[in-house]
Amino acid sequence: MLQDSKLKFLSQVGKALAGQFGKDCEIVIHKIDSNDMDQSIVSIENGHVTSRHLGDGPSKVVLEALQKDPDELVDRINYLTRTHDGRVLKSSTLYIKDEEGNLEAIFSINYDVSSLIAAESAIKALTATPEEKEAESEPNLIPQDVNELLDELIRESIKIVGKPVALMTKEDKVKCIQFLNSKGAFLITKSGDKISKFFNISKYTLYSYIG
Incomplete structure (x- = not known):
């Protein structure tokens, strides 16, 4: 404490x-x-x-x-x-x-x-050569609230599977749910309701996927 x-x-x-x-x-x-x-x-x-x-x-x-x-x-x-x-x-x-x-x-x-970064980009545009390539990576989102955080985690789970919910198999959904669990999504109050509704499964099914 x-x-x-x-x-x-x-x-x-x-x-x-x-x-x-x-x-x-x-x-x-x-x-x-x-x-x-x-x-x-x-x-x-x-x-x-x-x-x-x-x-x-x-x-x-x-x-x-x-x-x-x-x-x-x-x-x-x-x-x-x-x-x-x-x-x-x-x-x-x-x-x-x-x-x-x-x-x-x-x-x-x-x-x-x-x-x-904007200033750096302006300078780089003047100094860069065609041979230069930069690795691109997406920085993590800092959410305004827990709802935005949960939405971001759900989006990440979908990216991992690589297909929309409507096309997901049971195995795909299990993979999404287990990813969300590993990231602590279920520590957010009432997250189970939102996640089960999003993936079109019951809460009973949701928690069986976690196990």
Whole structure:
């Protein structure tokens, strides 16, 4: 359980970082409580970067962390994510653990580099040669709320199978459901109702696919 004194310290550090790097730097602290993950954000600075507020729910990174053994969690520094409106962020994720090694909070830094990328692209257009090729990768979405997060996870499951729900076999749906389970989708309140309806299966069938 995240103690108030530790939360106060982390919030103080977050405020300092946001002040140092300005309005494009968002600092988010998620409190880890498996009984209440729909309102995981307990501290946020410059929330306009991802349009999130105090009391909003988890990101994909948070749900994935809950599915892992805390010993496997290693801080992830300097990777790309994206917002719902397409802006690109440079992010870092720190896993805060208690004395027993249990995960109790996630400290995230999200810096909006969209304007820098636009400037870089303009310069690259002038300097690039035909032989140059860049690897393209899609940054992870940082959702505004748990509903958007669940929609994103469902879209990812469909990409893995590679066909629309109407054409899916039982094996395809099982693969989708097990992917969603591995990503922590069922930690979201009432996610079972939405997922079973989307895949046109009963809740009984849904949970049999998880097993």
